[in-house]
Amino acid sequence: MNLREIGVVRSVHDHLARTPRQPGAAASEREALVVLHPIAGITDALRDLAAMERIWLITWFDRVRGWKPMVLPPRGPRVKRGVFATRSPHRPNPIGLSLVRLLEVRGRTLRVADVDLLDGTPVLDLKPYHPTVEAWPDARAGWIDELVRAERDGSAFPNTVTWSERAAAQRDWLWTEHAVDLFPLEDVLRRDATPHPYRRIEALPGGELQIAWRAWRLRLRVEGTAVEIVAVGSGYAPGVIAATPEGALVDDAAQRAFAERW
Amino acid sequence: MNLREIGVVRSVHDHLARTPRQPGAAASEREALVVLHPIAGITDALRDLAAMERIWLITWFDRVRGWKPMVLPPRGPRVKRGVFATRSPHRPNPIGLSLVRLLEVRGRTLRVADVDLLDGTPVLDLKPYHPTVEAWPDARAGWIDELVRAERDGSAFPNTVTWSERAAAQRDWLWTEHAVDLFPLEDVLRRDATPHPYRRIEALPGGELQIAWRAWRLRLRVEGTAVEIVAVGSGYAPGVIAATPEGALVDDAAQRAFAERW
Structure with a gap:
């Protein structure tokens, strides 16, 4: 099973040292480009995509080495979680899955928002977001639910x-x-x-x-x-x-x- | 970028000839197992996952050869669409993304529902479904919206x-x-x-x-x-x-x- 890079992310995030989550981050910091390579057929492959409001970006965490069965999430209490219950890059296959807003498709370049991927991240695939089957606002999500609740009621920020x-x-x-x-x-x-x-x-x-x-x-x-x-x-x-x-x-x-x- | 299979799907769908979408399909036909391989650390990696109601299954379409820039979706009108605007397996990287319901985790076996993956499909990754950031019921989805509307009002079934x-x-x-x-x-x-x-x-x-x-x-x-x-x-x-x-x-x-x- 061999992957090929079909494009790269171009973003302002150019360093691994993680930018802390930033509630007041400028919109421009969360915008990025997805520049696909000039593969034969690529513009045909992008047809009909511009009508999608959100798309899945499947990427490769190229600057991560090695997987860890349990990881400490950057947010939330100091509790290690099974890596499959997190979005940590330290996975057996370092595949990233990001839901981004698609702002514009121009040739083989996509302008997207809501992205915190590093500049140069390889892109493997794009898929449409399918609201009818992918939107489950009430889905239980264990420790993620607890975290979101604690952030909303302020108890996540005791200091x-x-x-x-x-x-x-x-x-x-x-x-x-x-x-x-x-x-x-x-x-x-x-x-x-x-x-x-x-x-x-x-x-x-x-x-x-x-x-x-x-x-x-x-x-x-x-x-x-x-x-x-x-x-x-x-x-x-x-x-x-x-x-x-x-x-x-x-x-x-x-x-x-x-x-x-x- | 090399992938490794971390497990396989075990389902009743054992042939490529696609089972037609079946509104009245027996629940058992949409259930499957995800059997992870006995990789060191794998049960730790699965911790905290059982509390998730839905999870993403990232798979490899191993029985598909070659990508096609434009494809004819199995549902909907006879119009070819750019492959990135579809879930067709004929992608540059044949990566599958399925949102499934997690019914049970037992050791390194997961029982899941809402699956139409073929038996033996390699599993690459599991991720939690994150309702706060992934549920957008009103996201525009172009031709997929049209298709869903036509199925709801019956015009998709004229015969x-x-x-x-x-x-x-x-x-x-x-x-x-x-x-x-x-x-x-x-x-x-x-x-x-x-x-x-x-x-x-x-x-x-x-x-x-x-x-x-x-x-x-x-x-x-x-x-x-x-x-x-x-x-x-x-x-x-x-x-x-x-x-x-x-x-x-x-x-x-x-x-x-x-x-x-x-």
């Missing part, structure tokens, strides 16, 4: 998050000067600020915690449900920035300016 | 179908003596009784038509929207039945008895 004066200044400077957006991390910490591999939260010597996101680090003080973000730092060790050729760092310009400014 | 006395006697004899069920073909003919490759209807010399189903043939007389099933016959040429070793025919016992009786 209050505050920023120290310094951390707030750093956050605002990164955002206004370099469009580096640390606000979504608040949402992650409102859920849970205890050490957690997928959320990249770890304990530091001395009792503080740290959350990592891309090449940035936030130092945290946690007391019960009160989380204070004490300071923002770089993920690069001192000296690395100066020793690295220009342009080779993640958020290169921001990193260099940050090192000088803070 | 009246009658059986000649002889054909009715043959049909009843095959059903009561050998459990060969020809009734579903009525439904196919109520839709459309003109020559159609997927429905296996062809014109015979002399003006009659014939519909084939497995190793059976029904001779038809069609006038406008009136379809008369004139007679039932075998798909085996005379002499072939006697010359074939016992047990090697499709519906073997029924074929041999039918040849003697009719």
Whole structure:
């Protein structure tokens, strides 16, 4: 059973370090292109698709190595789940299934919304969404139902998050000067600020915690449900920035300016 | 990108000749087992799945060769559609996506309902059905919407179908003596009784038509929207039945008895 890539996803998500789920994400961040390869017959194969409001995108999680029988979902309580009961990419066959809104078909390029696939993800198949047989709003879904309920009633977000004066200044400077957006991390910490591999939260010597996101680090003080973000730092060790050729760092310009400014 | 089979479907559908869609199909015909292979970790991977009412079954259409940019859907008007706007197996990657009801998980065997997959179909992945993000009852679906509307208002079934006395006697004899069920073909003919490759209807010399189903043939007389099933016959040429070793025919016992009786 051999697959062939019939196209790729072109999105703004260009790194594996997962963008935290972001309730206020700009619509543009959830838009992407599906560019099919110029395979003979491909435009015929796309006929009648433009009339579909939603389509299934079947993809290959090409940047994931190895499967895990049980995984820790990024959202929800810190409980491992059987991988088949999750959408984790760590499956025996790393096949992705995404329901996306189809905005436009132009030649062999599709503009789609509601996508959080990485840029370059191989596309294997497209299928129409069939509302009559695929829409079951009341289907029981075990731990997913519990999670959705907890998010709706707020119990999934027990923590209050505050920023120290310094951390707030750093956050605002990164955002206004370099469009580096640390606000979504608040949402992650409102859920849970205890050490957690997928959320990249770890304990530091001395009792503080740290959350990592891309090449940035936030130092945290946690007391019960009160989380204070004490300071923002770089993920690069001192000296690395100066020793690295220009342009080779993640958020290169921001990193260099940050090192000088803070 | 290499796939591995993680299990197989065990169903009563053991032949490619498509069982016509059957509104009155016995529930047992739509039940199947998904038997996963004894891969290390597989029972852990199945944890939490039993709490899901519906699951996605991702399969490989292993008995389909080659893709076709445009296909003639088995239901609906005789119009070819772009393969990506259909669920046809003739896709660049012959990946199947079936939403099934999960009835029971026992060890590495799943009992599921609402399945029309062939026996032996390789299983690639299982995923939970996520009602909050996957249920869109009002999603537009182009030609599929038109088809569903036409089935609901009856316009998809313009023909009246009658059986000649002889054909009715043959049909009843095959059903009561050998459990060969020809009734579903009525439904196919109520839709459309003109020559159609997927429905296996062809014109015979002399003006009659014939519909084939497995190793059976029904001779038809069609006038406008009136379809008369004139007679039932075998798909085996005379002499072939006697010359074939016992047990090697499709519906073997029924074929041999039918040849003697009719």
